[in-house]
Amino acid sequence: MAAKTTRRQIVDAADDLFYSGGFSQTSFADIAAAVKISRGNFYYHFKSKDEILDAVIGKRLDDREKLLASWDQTAESPASRIECFIKIVIVNQAKIMAYGCPVGTLTAELTKLDHASKEKANKIMALFRDWLTRQFEELGCVDFADEHALHVLSWSQGVATLAQTFKDETFVQREVRQIVSWLNDIDQDTL
Amino acid sequence: MAAKTTRRQIVDAADDLFYSGGFSQTSFADIAAAVKISRGNFYYHFKSKDEILDAVIGKRLDDREKLLASWDQTAESPASRIECFIKIVIVNQAKIMAYGCPVGTLTAELTKLDHASKEKANKIMALFRDWLTRQFEELGCVDFADEHALHVLSWSQGVATLAQTFKDETFVQREVRQIVSWLNDIDQDTL
């Protein structure tokens, strides 16, 4: 029990620190200090920093899967589910303005580092892509489902990046309004 | 002469390395090795790593200003100038797929580091924003010029991020086609 809890504490703390400060800039000492354990104890649970990163990516994958699954259950129409995705940028506005998109910034960093776990990090993005594609398929636009999915995903990354740069709340809201209107047009057309 | 050349060599090498590997991950030794000079010589030209970053950002600002100025001269209509901007993602496709957008990834990294030069890095983004705003104003849509500018800028960041993640050439080309079509619609409306 204690072990599992400690391990989970480490992963959670690393998740936050990797998000707010970046992976390579976060040190063993930083995580250990956040969890308030010794480095020795730390190394008992994870043999290397890369192993922690792997666990963090795994956790993020799980978290997003659960989030998408909850939307699958609560939201009735595929359009409203896509809208849930779109509005993450509003729900998480404060954090996005401070640290950007947790998925986009991590994949970008790991790609630059040419890190071994970059492919795994890309899976989070692919998870969103596949889920969005499914929603657009259910919406009726089978031929363009993947294109639309990439379009929405790309949109979210752009909004996140500019939100982080300019910290303009009205920009985010306006962009959300526009893409939702675009989504409704598609929904209309496929009736 | 030799001094100026050496200094320029350092800045150029740092520019490349900061782009391909990130700022914090690039060390003094990396840059010195790229330029093939001793660390002592290195330190003669720059007192600290932050000073190099400052010079690199300054150089990037200059480069972009020149690029925009060249478009101002060569392209005849504001619409075709905006199209020049849009098509950077195609012109620089290979590098973008490997390292993302040089502007977006740097601002994201410096924001996470809470680095003193983050505001200066944001100026590069603001430079594009202001230039795009001017183009949309000349296009006739005075009231929505800044909104459109942010929209195009946001679009470019999203495309760059996803291009880096999925390395999908057709995605980039499709997105360019779509935004150009959107641009033409605006151009049409304001006649």
Add this chain to the structure above:
DNA sequence: TCACAATTAGGACAATTGCCCTAATTCGTC
């Protein structure tokens, strides 16, 4: 209560970091 495994603590390591110093070399100018 005892033995044994799981967990934690903390010291130590080689390597790397950004940074600083002094001595040598090159350069332009008289």
Add this chain to the structure above:
DNA sequence: GACGAATTAGGGCAATTGTCCTAATTGTGA
């Protein structure tokens, strides 16, 4: 050619990095 300034080389610094080690402390089951 000689002189002073500009430039370069390279050693060395303290601090931090990720990693590893051993000893102490827990908890658990017999």
